[in-house]
Amino acid sequence: MSPQRDDPRTFFRNFFRNQNHMTLNDTFHETYAALSANKTRSGLTMLGIVIGISSVIALVSIGQGATSSIQSSINALGSNLLLISPGAQRTQGFGVSGGRGGAKTLTADDAQAISALDNVSAVANEVSGRYQVTAKGTNTNTTVDGVTGSYPAIRNLAIDQGDFISDSQNDSASKVAVIGPTVMTDLFGDDAQAADVVGSTIRIRGAEFKVIGVTVAKGGTGFQNQDDIIYIPQQTASRYLAGDKYLTTIDVQAASSDAMAQVQQDITALLLDRHHIADQTQADFSVLNQADILASASSITGTLTLLLGAIAGISLLVGGIGIMNMMLTTVTERTREIGLRKAIGARRSDISRQFLVEATTLTVIGGVVGIVLGVGISLAVSISGLISTSLSPSAILLAFGTSAAIGIVFGWYPARRAAGLNPIEALRYE
């Protein structure tokens, strides 16, 4: 036995060297002859790789589709957004907690002070509550959100028909309303047109409001329907609905995503100072960072994608082991043939190349079929409307690379075993 047998570098150098050797054309001719000799077995082995590759592509695209749909919903909340809500209502000593958000601590003056901070590009006040709303003969119970004029810019809200609430309408506490598409269909019927609804009148808690606009549908965040809402001026909400000066939320837009942390810290410091609270753990408000929501949602969907990918990866691995099993069986079955080939002058590298190319051909064909099938499944899921999938070229490339690599890795051992056979013993093998 020569010492080069166990050196992979020599193995691969011989594999790619072509002097005085069979040509590539010959190699593929031999491969075709060998694989077509047992079509059923070759086909079934390939099926393992097909299933592995297609499930990697389909499942990863489903995972990524879910990730991007959740991310876009969260982005629809607004960009670089900080939400300030009141903390729990506290009484002295061990009193009853009114629950987080239940306290009345935030005022329009707080919002005014926040708008003067560095890197704050916009601030909107909100006073929201749920009320019974009526129109001609219909009624619904929905969120009525008293907001200021900067709200649409901060929260990525677009107007379908009409106008949004202006600052002067807010200052004068006008009884005007902008309604979401869900509220519009609830109050005016399923076939109501936004253009017709503008100008009509609705009643909130008995008071008459004129509809001045309808928003564009935003979809749900997964937690609530962002279209089931009525916007009115904040001053109007405070005066006629809430009956006090306190805000339920202050929306702050930071100048850039890099400034989010600094703005969050400054707001916390400012409000602690304004509310005369020394201990930060006793704060009567909380600041929610949109980036944090996005990060936690991304980490959940990222884990989901990883999990799906891992399950698919296992089936790919099983497919690879199937290839190795078939190649080992083939080496045993063709022992005498290998002996004959070696006797008439085939080198170790000729034999190992032949088996390696057979294994790689199986995985590459399986890989191509798997990619087609995986893309097909992914598109079918998208079209069926279950979830909108997102096919990434990198996942397809990765899956294809993996399938070729599996052919080489799992074909290497059988190929080496075939190449290492002693021709005398191989010819005598029964």
Next chain:
Amino acid sequence: MIEVQDITKTYGQGDTAFAALKGVSFRIEDGEFVAIMGPSGSGKSTLMHILGCLDTPTSGSYHLDGKDVSKLSDEELADIRKDKIGFVFQAFNLLPRTSVLRNVMLPLMYAGVGEAERDQRARAALEAAGLSETHFLHKSNELSGGQIQRVAIARALVGNPSLILADEPTGNLDTKTGELVMDTFKKLNKEFGRTIVLITHEPDIAQNARRIITIRDGEIVSDKHV
């Protein structure tokens, strides 16, 4: 030309060591037709493996066309087999489900000969081996035993080797077909001047050669021209 000098082959070590060849020397000139004869267990198979460069001797030297091939590596031996030796075996001589022509072209494929030349040389070799052209595209499993051996002879010829080595080529054939195959060898030797070494245990078959080397218990007991 083959020159074998004091060749030994020992299997195993220590107490279990078994000497298959115990110092064998002879010389075969180009164009000879030699039969190496002996009962099973005599060491003739071991000798054939060494002559065929499938194995190397434990000691002694073996010069093939002036080159010492007794201490080469596996890969170097493969190259010698490819360039200088044509084999005809007793059984499993051809690749199954493969055409006659492609079987004969196989050694040329490993030698890197171009496809057009391969085809031409394979056809010439098949004709020299006495197979009619109608069989060239048949699959190897559609042939009779005698035809298979003649295809194997053609394959042994095609690389233009220094030596054709036949290991019990008639062992699986009936007497009449066996004679046909032996006639082919004789013709190749006489008309084309091929060097042929025939390994057999049958005296009748050995009689076809012009020189018979008899081997027993790893030693040459006789070496005479017929």
